[in-house]
Amino acid sequence: MKHLEIKQQILQKIIEYQTIIIVRHIKPDGDCIGSSLGLREILRLSFPGKKILSLGKMKSTYLEFVGSEDKEVDSVIYQESLVIVVDTANRERIDDDYYHKSKYLIKLDHHIPVEDYGNINYVREDLPATALIIADFYNSFKDILKINQMAAAALFVGTITDTGRFKYSGVNADVLNLSAMLLEQNINLSSIYTHLYTKDKNEFKLHGYVLNKFKTTKNGVAYFIITRRILKKFRVSIEAASALINVLDSIKGHLIWMFFIESKQRVFRIRLRSRFISINELASRYNGGGHAQASGATVYSNRQIKQIINEADLMVKEFKMQNPGVF
Numbered sequence: 017m018k019h020l021e022i023k024q025q026i027l028q029k030i031i032e033y034q035t036i037i038i039v040r041h042i043k044p045d046g047d048c049i050g051s052s053l054g055l056r057e058i059l060r061l062s063f064p065g066k067k068i069l070s071l072g073k074m075k076s077t078y079l080e081f082v083g084s085e086d087k088e089v090d091s092v093i094y095q096e097s098l099v100i101v102v103d104t105a106n107r108e109r110i111d112d113d114y115y116h117k118s119k120y121l122i123k124l125d126h127h128i129p130v131e132d133y134g135n136i137n138y139v140r141e142d143l144p145a146t147a148l149i150i151a152d153f154y155n156s157f158k159d160i161l162k163i164n165q166m167a168a169a170a171l172f173v174g175t176i177t178d179t180g181r182f183k184y185s186g187v188n189a190d191v192l193n194l195s196a197m198l199l200e201q202n203i204n205l206s207s208i209y210t211h212l213y214t215k216d217k218n219e220f221k222l223h224g225y226v227l228n229k230f231k232t233t234k235n236g237v238a239y240f241i242i243t244r245r246i247l248k249k250f251r252v253s254i255e256a257a258s259a260l261i262n263v264l265d266s267i268k269g270h271l272i273w274m275f276f277i278e279s280k281q282r283v284f285r286i287r288l289r290s291r292f293i294s295i296n297e298l299a300s301r302y303n304g305g306g307h308a309q310a311s312g313a314t315v316y317s318n319r320q321i322k323q324i325i326n327e328a329d330l331m332v333k334e335f336k337m338q339n340p341g342v343f
């Protein structure tokens with residue numbers, strides 16, 4: 017089915033329903049929060065008579081500036097509602113207990129399709145953020161839908177966090193055109209960048225520690241292990257420590273980089289990133305998955321840490337042999 021046809025069907029459902037509940041994934045990031053709040057704002061402006069809610073259980077303090085989500089509602093309300101799930105590839109990651117009770121369910125996502133859990137499943141792998149799917153949806157029905165500065169700012173947050181400020185693969189002319197359309201709403205960029213990209217003093221010190229102490233392998237994998245001892249010493253949250261993965265993103269010749277974070281005794285959550293090389297299959301062999309260039313995984317011993325580093329190292333070696341001069 018053509019994109020426009022699906023978009024028309026979605027709009028039809030939005031018009032049909034009096035109550036619309038937007039939900040997102042667990043461990044919220046900028047894209048799912050921005051998508052949820054941006055879509056809520058667009059729908060509230062466009063259909064003032066309807067009840068539009070944005071719900072989620074897990075909270076994220078650093079994203080509070082984008083706006084606040086609504087308070088949980090009685091599960092009975094779902095039975096008459098349209099539920100739109102944003103930015104979530106599979107049921108397991110949906111951060112809501114009652115979405116399955118909805119009268120009608122729509123999935124809006126940009127991840128590799130894992131599960132078609134909706135009555136409509138609108139997945140755009142060609143767009144690098146769900147926020148852009150919503151921006152494009154608005155753009156298609158400009159004569160019916162309304163947008164304002166707050167909605168545009170929320171969608172812009174989703175776009176820059178999922179594209180690393182327009183740096184990751186997947187950024188193309190459509191992405192920039194849609195972003196330009198959002199900027200027409202006079203978004204306060206300095207304020208957004210201050211909220212997203214300034215760190216507190218402790219995080220800054222840990223940043224310096226990572227720069228000094230990261231390890232590398234023979235063929236070009238960079239990694240760092242954040243133990244519970246380090247977290248305690250620098251007094252930094254797991255969330256903030258994990259974000260430091262990007263510190264390792266521009267070491268010449270190092271095409272895969274990884275962060276191991278000891279979340280519980282002997283449980284290491286891994287963040288994997290790469291240039292050129294697809295790492296989601298590697299991640300899926302270690303209890304994880306994700307995108308080609310950004311994935312997550314979990315290991316349970318030092319032996320497994322060594323194993324995944326070795327496998328990544330071999331992948332870099334192979335890539336370099338097959339693609340001389342690229343990296």
Ligand SMILES: [Mn+2]
Nearest residue numbers: 047103146178
């Ligand atoms: Mn996303």
